[in-house]
Amino acid sequence: MRNGNRHPFQAMALMSAILSQLAGSVLAGVFLGRWLDRNMGTEPLFLVVGLLAGLAAGVYGVFRLVHHYFSGE
Template sequence: MSKPEKSPYRAMALVSVISSYIVVCTLAGVYSGLWLDERFDTAPLFLIVSIFTWLGVAFYAVFKTIQPYLGEDE
């Protein structure tokens, strides 16, 4: 696989994608956890589990996004 070219616009796009993954997944974890806690009456349990699960999804997505940029410099 070839390495992507270096450009300031590409870097800004990459930063915005990474921040979007983290923010959206965190909000999804909070809202889904609160909804499940309300539904099953288990105060902070699902909130905590859901936040950690969605943050794991976010960091996996970030890793897959930056994977082409990792590696040896030529």
């Protein structure tokens, strides 16, 4: 699909989807890590693991989203 066929609202929708994908997955990883740390007594371990796992999941989701957006499907 050519760039001339895209509308500004589609670009805003893509940016908001990227933001929600990254922020949501990182926040979910942090909250899950904090919950596991509180229940298991391992204070910073699962917080860091959850943060990194959430970041990795968010980046993977963004790559899939952008690929889907630019492939024209």
